[in-house]
Amino acid sequence: MTRLPLIAALAILLAGPAVAQSQTYAMMLGNRQLGTLGFDGSGQDVHLLSRLDNTPLGVADGTFEATTRANGTAVDYVGQNRGSKTRDIAITRQGNTVSAVTVSPTDDMTALSVPAQVPVGTLTTAEVFGILALGKTCPNPMAMYDGRRVVQLATTAIDTQGDTVICTMSYRVVAGKGHLSPFNFKSLAMTAVYRSQALALITVSAGGFDVNLVRQ
Numbered sequence: 001m002t003r004l005p006l007i008a009a010l011a012i013l014l015a016g017p018a019v020a021q022s023q024t025y026a027m028m029l030g031n032r033q034l035g036t037l038g039f040d041g042s043g044q045d046v047h048l049l050s051r052l053d054n055t056p057l058g059v060a061d062g063t064f065e066a067t068t069r070a071n072g073t074a075v076d077y078v079g080q081n082r083g084s085k086t087r088d089i090a091i092t093r094q095g096n097t098v099s100a101v102t103v104s105p106t107d108d109m110t111a112l113s114v115p116a117q118v119p120v121g122t123l124t125t126a127e128v129f130g131i132l133a134l135g136k137t138c139p140n141p142m143a144m145y146d147g148r149r150v151v152q153l154a155t156t157a158i159d160t161q162g163d164t165v166i167c168t169m170s171y172r173v174v175a176g177k178g179h180l181s182p183f184n185f186k187s188l189a190m191t192a193v194y195r196s197q198a199l200a201l202i203t204v205s206a207g208g209f210d211v212n213l214v215r216q
Contacts, residue, residue: 022039022040023038023199023215024038024039024215024216025038025039025202025213025214026213027050027052027211027213028211028212028213028214029209029210029211032054033054034052034054034055035050035055035061037213038050041126041130043070043127044068044069045069045070046067046068046126046127046129046130047065047066047068048125048126048129049065049066050063052083059084060083062081062082062084062085063081064079064080064081064082065080066078066079066080066126066129067079067126068124073094073095074092074099075092075124076093077089077090077092077093078090079125079146079147087103087104087105087108088102089102089147089148090102091145093122096120097115097120098145099115100115101113101118103147103148109148110148110149111175112145118145119145119150121143122143122144123144123145124144124145125144128142128153132202133199135194136194136197137165137194138155138158138165138169138192139155139167139169143174148177149173149178150173150174150175150176151172151174152174153169153171153190154169154170155167155169156168156170164193165194165195166192167193167194168190170190171188171189171190179206180206185207188204188206189203189204190203199215200214200215201214201215
């Protein structure tokens with residue numbers, strides 16, 4: 001679950017100006033640290049790497065790496081899963097429109113792996129996480145495309161407590177395959193917490209489990 005593209009994931013709608021920086025998060029399930037997630041970059045030049053090395057019985061150990069780079073008038077994305085499952089996805093976007101998608105192995109393609117089926121205005125997984133990581137407060141609605149599905153993320157409630165802002169968010173797969181076969185989750189509960197105008201914590205909940213990304 002910690003490799004869900006959040007993680008995201010989402011035109012850049014930052015609450016304030018983005019500055020390139022490196023960030024590290026501990027991925028926690030209860031008191032157990034499952035691994036780490038690192039992020040760097042800003043805007044359309046961003047990179048994230050999640051590394052799971054302590055999942056129960058090692059069943060979900062592995063890495064997920066996502067990179068987005070501006071390339072002239074285009075934006076190129078590459079996502080790579082390594083572990084019990086190996087998958088490579090490449091996406092090219094011209095302006096707000098996805099123009100090319102490749103998924104390997106091809107058996108992992110879905111109906112949304114065809115560019116013509118992808119709605120205009122989606123962002124890549126790495127861009128979406130960059131918006132969350134570099135934002136100062138709750139994000140505006142955004143749509144994420146990872147080569148297999150389209151996810152709509154939106155803030156549904158805001159709770160301000162001093163210098164802490166708690167963002168209750170919805171994460172809905174609106175087209176394509178759900179997450180975590182055979183469960184195929186299409187709706188996840190999500191919370192983002194900002195302290196002193198910096199992301200401190202993301203919690204994703206599904207199937208009775210809470211996975212936390214805790215900024216280090």
